[in-house]
Amino acid sequence: MRINVLRNDIFTHVASLQNVSSKKGAIAILSNILIETGVDSIIMTATDLEVGMRIEIPAEIMKTGSITLPSKKLFEMLREINDVHITFEVSDNKWAKITTSLGNYNIAGTDSEEYPSLPEYKKENLSTVSSDILAEAIDKTQFAIAQENDNQFNLLGALFEKETRDERNYLRMVSSDGHRMAFFEREFDTDVSKMNYDHVVLIPKKGITEIRKLCDNNDFIDIGFENKQAIFKTSNTTMIVRLLNGEFPNYRNIFRSINKNQVIEIDRSNFIASLKRINIFTEDLYNSVHFKFSDGTLTLNSQNIDIGNAKEELAINFHGNEMNLGFNGKYFVEAIQVMNSDKVNAYINSEKSPCLIEGNDDPGFMTIIMPMKI
Numbered sequence: 001m002r003i004n005v006l007r008n009d010i011f012t013h014v015a016s017l018q019n020v021s022s023k024k025g026a027i028a029i030l031s032n033i034l035i036e037t038g039v040d041s042i043i044m045t046a047t048d049l050e051v052g053m054r055i056e057i058p059a060e061i062m063k064t065g066s067i068t069l070p071s072k073k074l075f076e077m078l079r080e081i082n083d084v085h086i087t088f089e090v091s092d093n094k095w096a097k098i099t100t101s102l103g104n105y106n107i108a109g110t111d112s113e114e115y116p117s118l119p120e121y122k123k124e125n126l127s128t129v130s131s132d133i134l135a136e137a138i139d140k141t142q143f144a145i146a147q148e149n150d151n152q153f154n155l156l157g158a159l160f161e162k163e164t165r166d167e168r169n170y171l172r173m174v175s176s177d178g179h180r181m182a183f184f185e186r187e188f189d190t191d192v193s194k195m196n197y198d199h200v201v202l203i204p205k206k207g208i209t210e211i212r213k214l215c216d217n218n219d220f221i222d223i224g225f226e227n228k229q230a231i232f233k234t235s236n237t238t239m240i241v242r243l244l245n246g247e248f249p250n251y252r253n254i255f256r257s258i259n260k261n262q263v264i265e266i267d268r269s270n271f272i273a274s275l276k277r278i279n280i281f282t283e284d285l286y287n288s289v290h291f292k293f294s295d296g297t298l299t300l301n302s303q304n305i306d307i308g309n310a311k312e313e314l315a316i317n318f319h320g321n322e323m324n325l326g327f328n329g330k331y332f333v334e335a336i337q338v339m340n341s342d343k344v345n346a347y348i349n350s351e352k353s354p355c356l357i358e359g360n361d362d363p364g365f366m367t368i369i370m371p372m373k374i
Helices: 007-020 071-080 131-139 205-216 251-256 268-279 329-336
Strands: 002-006 032-037 041-047 051-058 060-063 066-070 085-090 095-099 104-108 127-130 157-165 168-176 180-187 201-204 220-226 229-233 237-242 263-267 288-294 297-304 308-317 323-328 343-348 355-358 365-369
Touching: 002 007, 002 051, 007 032, 007 041, 007 051, 007 071, 007 085, 007 205, 032 071, 051 205, 066 071, 066 104, 071 104, 127 131, 131 168, 131 180, 131 205, 131 220, 157 205, 180 251, 180 329, 201 205, 201 237, 205 220, 205 229, 205 237, 251 365, 263 268, 268 288, 268 297, 268 308, 268 329, 268 343, 288 329, 323 329, 329 355, 329 365
Parallel strands: none
Antiparallel strands: 002 060, 002 085, 032 041, 032 066, 041 051, 051 237, 085 095, 095 104, 127 220, 157 168, 157 201, 168 180, 180 365, 220 229, 229 237, 263 308, 263 343, 288 297, 288 323, 297 308, 343 355, 355 365
């Protein structure tokens, strides 16, 4: 194989692919990127068997062929090269010689035949979706996905749903880690009649992260679901994500259980700033903050026996019985910083009830935060 390619083109896409390639080392070749020649392009592929990505970029093909190269070292080398063009030449012993105006570099590769191929899919089953809607759905739910060390595997991703109401199609994403839940819904502005699935669609957290990056550089993304996998395609990139198994909690009943008769209105920017200061003095494991709601005032308290304590008061629009609750302060910050509303509407029924948060300028978005013992 011998190719000539623009440095900026290949560096940008290797940066994306090396985030997908496996870092765990269980199967050594999955830490590599597969590079193959096309007609007037090269096709680069990375996978960790959960998320797979294939990118095609223009290139001058002088000799066809293929090879896999270590993604991390390839990325680090391309990052430091300040040149316009780069030439790749692969020898019979699977060494890749990379030539620039600055010098020559040799990287040991492996045979491309050992690299796993990405699953097949049917292009006719894909529907085009506005990337702005998909990006907002991810931004407003990603923060509540459970961490990898959580034993509830069905919470290690986000639920994706399409619902038709009154002949209108809606995108819905929901996430939860068992202590909080985020919900987002928005009407599709494109034809998604081909988007069908016959099982629960749970997209793993790593897939959600990579899909969000794909949204930044594309106005529209083609989406489809088949054989327990999700397909996301743009003009030059294909991403295939293996879906999680399991059922998602009944989020509808959880949201219905909250009585919205009592609302507390709080200035969002002041609330975030105050919580960030208060959180400095919380215990790192639970980030416990004491919330005291009284007539027109919210008092926030936190304490760390090794550092000190903090107390602040905020003016709020609330007239009712005094309530004392404990919440994870970090959860509140992560929830309200993705919002656009100037005012946050918090619904709390009693001192033992969860808090539901909405905003007038965040249509379709809700989040629930469970209280802690104080």
